[in-house]
Amino acid sequence: MDFREDQIRRYARHILLPEVGGIGQAKLLEARVLVVGAGGLGSPLILYLAAAGVGTIGVVDDDTVELSNLQRQVLHTTSRLGRAKVESAVVAASDINPEVRVIPHRLRLGPDNALDLISAYDIVADGSDNFPTRFLVNDTCYFARKTLVSAAILRFDGQLATFRPHAGGPGYRCLCREPPPPGQIPSCAEAGVLGAIAGTMGSLQATEVLKEILGIGLSMAGALLIYDALSVSFRRVTVKPDPECPLCGQSPSLTDLSSHGSSRHACSL
Secondary structure, eight states: OOOHHHHHTHHHHHHTTTTTTTHHHHHHHHHEEEEEEETTTTTHHHHHHHHHHHHHEEEEEOOBBBGGGGOOOOOOOOTTEEEEEEHHHHHHHHHHOSSEEEEESSSOOTTTTHHHHTSSSOOOOOOSSHHHHHHHHHHHHHHHEEEEEEEEBTTEEEEEEEEEEEGGGHHHHHOOSSEEEEEEESOOHHBOHHHHHHHHHHHHHHHHHHHHHTTTOOBBBBBEEETTTTTTTTEEEEOOOTOOTTTOOOEEEEOOOOGHHHHHHHHTT
């Protein structure tokens, strides 16, 4: 791929990296990533994907920008209160990198539209805030044979995982077979969340998406990363396939959860 002079300047720090270079930057420009949720996690994720030059970024969200969002959803601004989050995402991403195509999907992901939408992208990044959506995204990625990079936050904790069950690795249902009963795990609206945690985990999620596109480094596939901000600790937990997974026929085995508690953490992502 021949780069324009302005592209060489824009992506110079990527092109200098031996692991990326011009070939890798071309891969980013040709990539299509679907981001589910333009909230706390989606905010840094979308901004960093746009800045990196990911050529097409789809954003799924049916919500509007509210004042309570701005404590952690840095994609949005006070001047855009009341606007659709997907529209706000287009504005913010275009301000950073106008040559990136951001496609707004103002809708609620459901069984009637998930497969068509997810099939149109190369990689899916899930930053949704509810279990029905997380399970739907995982199941659809399995059937569409798409890699899923998923992150979650609550209070002072964060989690990150990459799922490739279509390629023989564990999936989200390998980690948590069914949605937990309503009320068992509170939402951020109920329990709160430190705003900066969204930046930490969304940035890590963006890094893993870029690595998957570039095919570099150690993938998070087959692992779960647990971040505890209060103790400033990261723990990487191995996730192994298990033949009893209700979706892919190979569900999980978690190791070294120790004091974190497997049931709470396995089903909070």
